[in-house]
Structures are given as structure tokens and as C-alpha cells.
Amino acid sequence: MDDSTLYPSGLRLDGRRVLVVGGGEVAQRRVPQLIAAGADVHVVSPDVTPAIEGLVGSGEVSWHRREFAEADLAEAWYAVAATDDAGVNQRVSAAAEQHRVFCVRADDAQQGTAWTPAVGRHDGLTVAVLGSREPRRSAALRDEVVEGLREGRLGSAPERPRTAGVTLVGGGPGRPELMSIAGYQALMEADVVVADRLAPRELLGDLPDDVELLDVAKLPRGRSAQQEAINQVIVERALAGSRVVRFKGGDNFVFGRGYEEVIACREAGVPVTVIPGLTSPVAVPAVAGIPVTHRGITHDFTVVSGHLPPGHPESLVAWDAIARMQGTVVLMMAVHNAPAIATALVEGGRAPGTPVAVVCDGTMPTERTVLATLGTLADQLEAERVQAPAIIVVGEVVRVAHPEVGD
Ligand code: SAH
Numbered sequence: 001m002d003d004s005t006l007y008p009s010g011l012r013l014d015g016r017r018v019l020v021v022g023g024g025e026v027a028q029r030r031v032p033q034l035i036a037a038g039a040d041v042h043v044v045s046p047d048v049t050p051a052i053e054g055l056v057g058s059g060e061v062s063w064h065r066r067e068f069a070e071a072d073l074a075e076a077w078y079a080v081a082a083t084d085d086a087g088v089n090q091r092v093s094a095a096a097e098q099h100r101v102f103c104v105r106a107d108d109a110q111q112g113t114a115w116t117p118a119v120g121r122h123d124g125l126t127v128a129v130l131g132s133r134e135p136r137r138s139a140a141l142r143d144e145v146v147e148g149l150r151e152g153r154l155g156s157a158p159e160r161p162r163t164a165g166v167t168l169v170g171g172g173p174g175r176p177e178l179m180s181i182a183g184y185q186a187l188m189e190a191d192v193v194v195a196d197r198l199a200p201r202e203l204l205g206d207l208p209d210d211v212e213l214l215d216v217a218k219l220p221r222g223r224s225a226q227q228e229a230i231n232q233v234i235v236e237r238a239l240a241g242s243r244v245v246r247f248k249g250g251d252n253f254v255f256g257r258g259y260e261e262v263i264a265c266r267e268a269g270v271p272v273t274v275i276p277g278l279t280s281p282v283a284v285p286a287v288a289g290i291p292v293t294h295r296g297i298t299h300d301f302t303v304v305s306g307h308l309p310p311g312h313p314e315s316l317v318a319w320d321a322i323a324r325m326q327g328t329v330v331l332m333m334a335v336h337n338a339p340a341i342a343t344a345l346v347e348g349g350r351a352p353g354t355p356v357a358v359v360c361d362g363t364m365p366t367e368r369t370v371l372a373t374l375g376t377l378a379d380q381l382e383a384e385r386v387q388a389p390a391i392i393v394v395g396e397v398v399r400v401a402h403p404e405v406g407d
Contacts, residue, residue: 170277
């Protein structure tokens with residue numbers, strides 16, 4: 001059949017029985033979308049992949065552990081022939097024809113009576129691209145359309161009802177691509193953006209011209225005064241009817257004082273939403289090629305603020321306990337106090353030869369990694385003139401990535 005005579009249609013499969021014959025990789029790719037459509041999915045196959053078995057275990061699909069039989073089509077509204085045997089698929093589609101059930105042939109789309117499009121969704125729209133001969137081209141086009149919708153280049157959205165409020169958006173460790181899609185959308189829809197020094201600044205250049213951009217660095221100095229001023233400005237602007245985004249580096253709840261802002265909004269009756277970000281103590285080492293856990297090496301990792309030195313009267317960190325643990329220690333805001341922290345960890349029982357990696361400007365073009373051990377950290381930081389922002393990873397995971405450390 002010629003592609004151009006195909007009649008596109010959207011099916012409501014919720015609660016309706018759908019037959020999937022075959023339990024391999026192909027079926028595995030089709031089944032989740034059928035489940036998402038609410039279909040009553042019945043898989044007929046002597047064997048299924050572990051992933052499908054998982055769906056059976058969780059009650060999301062029914063599995064009939066046997067060969068296909070024509071009676072399987074009796075109650076079905078829709079069928080997918082997804083075995084790796086063309087003969088079986090042929091029998092399924094012939095039987096489907098008899099029963100007037102539309103049937104997809106996963107092995108040879110041309111032979112089926114229904115085709116599966118490449119599907120994408122955005123903001124209440126479903127994009128489906130049908131093209132049996134070039135599935136990659138269909139998928140690429142689907143991606144382009146969805147991206148265009150997302151970025152507002154295509155199908156400019158009708159004015160949405162404006163919901164004033166505050167959204168805390170985590171910008172990730174620095175490189176713009178490392179923030180979430182949800183976070184980016186919230187940012188682009190904001191009327192007011194209150195941004196921090198560590199938030200991915202390049203993205204602010206994408207903001208429409210009429211967006212009010214407030215730079216926290218320009219607010220009054222002093223840790224509590226500044227936070228007070230931020231709380232006040234986000235609440236005021238939201239009460240005046242604006243959509244406010246509080247844009248921070250990493251995740252707003254990881255040493256970001258985000259929850260103080262949540263409390264301030266709640267007290268003022270301002271709706272507040274949270275969109276998490278990739279947090280730097282995990283993402284920065286990852287991008288630098290250092291895992292925070294590794295099988296057989298560590299069963300824990302601890303993220304600690306080093307903004308106060310060990311022994312400081314206001315410190316809430318039990319450095320002696322951390323020293324006694326085995327696992328990875330990730331230090332943040334710790335460049336200044338790193339020598340004192342290294343000393344405390346060694347005094348508490350960690351070996352002076354414990355490897356250390358200092359990742360500076362993680363994910364940015366200026367990123368670099370300085371290697372040391374607890375014993376040499378102070379000297380290395382000075383020799384390499386390390387400055388914030390940096391993530392300091394302490395533990396044997398560093399040696400997994402850098403066997404040469406400490407040589
Ligand atoms: N909310 C942020 C952390 C804020 S505290 C998050 O979830 O990541 C600031 C500290 O984060 C810095 O002192 C530094 O230790 C770390 N940091 C954040 N971004 C970083 C980056 N790109 N490279 C290295 N360290 C980073």
C-alpha cells in the first residue's frame with residue numbers, strides 16, 4: 001500500500017484490550033506506550049524479556065505464556081505482531097484481518113493495517129510522524145518539532161492563564177545544557193528572574209527583553225541581610241502578580257537556602273513550586289570523570305560544607321565521625337578551609353595517603369582537576385592557586401579514576 005493513502009487517527013485505548021504477540025526487544029519498546037495510553041495490554045509469548053516480566057510483576061500487563069492462538073484476537077481492539085518470526089507475524093495479521101482488528105506488523109510495516117508513528121508530546125499537543133520507510137527520519141522530525149514547540153519557535157502558544165507565584169529553579173552545575181527542561185521552560189516563562197552568581201549565566205541571555213532581571217550580587221551585603229532582601233523581593237513581586245523564578249546554581253535545596261524562600265512564600269500566601277537541579281557535589285565530579293561511589297570501593301558518600309573550619313563554635317559538622325567513616329567525602333565551599341579539614345580528617349583516622357581530587361569551575365570551559373592526597377592537599381592548593389568554586393573529592397574513588405594519584 002502506498003504511504004500517501006494512510007489515514008491518520010488518534011486512538012483511545014484506555015481500558016481497551018490490546019494484544020501484543022511476542023515478548024522480545026521489539027515488544028518491549030512498544031508496550032510502555034500502550035500502558036501509558038491506559039490500554040489493557042495482553043502479551044502472548046512463550047518467553048518475555050526481564051523488562052516485560054517486571055511489568056507483569058507489577059500488574060501493568062497480562063502475560064499468556066504460550067504460542068499465539070487465533071482466539072487471542074476475540075476481545076482485542078488493536079494488535080501488535082512483534083515476534084522475530086515473519087511467519088508468526090503473518091499469521092497474527094491475517095487473523096486480525098479476519099477479526100477486523102487493526103494490526104501493526106513490527107517486522108514489516110507495509111504488511112500491517114496500522115502503523116506506529118514516532119510520537120512526541122508538548123504542552124497538551126501530540127506530535128506523531130508516520131513514515132514507514134525511514135524510521136530515523138521520522139524520529140528526527142518528531143524531535144525537531146517538539147524542540148521547536150518547546151523553544152517557542154513553532155506553534156506559538158496561546159496566551160496562557162497567568163499564574164503568579166514563585167518557582168525555585170535549580171540551574172545545575174554551570175553548563176547550560178545541564179539544566180532540566182522543566183527548569184528552562186519556567187525560566188523562559190518568567191516575568192522576574194532573581195539570579196545568583198553561580199546560576200548558569202549564559203541562559204539569562206535567552207530571556208525575552210521585557211523580563212526583569214534582579215542580580216542578587218547587587219543586593220545589600222551580609223549573609224542574613226541579603227537573604228532577607230531576597231525573600232522580600234520574591235514575595236513582593238509575586239503578590240504584585242508576577243511569575244518569579246529564583247534561579248540558582250546546582251539544586252536550590254543543597255546549601256542554597258531554598259527552603260527559607262519556601263517558608264517566606266508560604267507565610268505570605270504565595271504559591272511556590274520547586275524544580276530540582278543537578279547538584280554540583282555529584283555532577284561536577286561526574287563530568288570530571290570521577291564517580292562518587294564505585295562497587296567494592298565505597299558504600300557511602302557524604303557531602304559536607306567546609307565553609308566553617310573544624311572546631312569553629314558554630315560548626316554543625318562532626319568531623320571526627322566523618323574521619324572514622326570509610327566512604328567518599330565531598331567538600332563544598334571548602335577551598336579556604338581545606339588545609340584545616342585535611343588535618344582534622346587525618347587526626348581522626350584517615351590515612352595521609354588518601355587520594356583527593358579538586359575540581360575547579362566544574363563543567364565550565366575553564367574546568368581543571370588538581371590531584372593530591374590528604375597529606376599534600378594544602379601545598380597543592382597553594383601551588384596551583386586554586387580558587388572557588390571547587391568541589392573537593394576525598395577517598396579511594398579518586399584512585400579508581402586516577403590510578404596515578406599520589407605517585
Ligand atoms: N546549590 C549548589 C551549591 C551552592 S554552595 C549545588 O547544589 O550545587 C556553592 C558551592 O558549590 C561552591 O563553593 C562549590 O563548592 C560548589 N560548586 C557549585 N558549582 C560548582 C562548579 N561548577 N564547580 C565546582 N564547584 C561548584
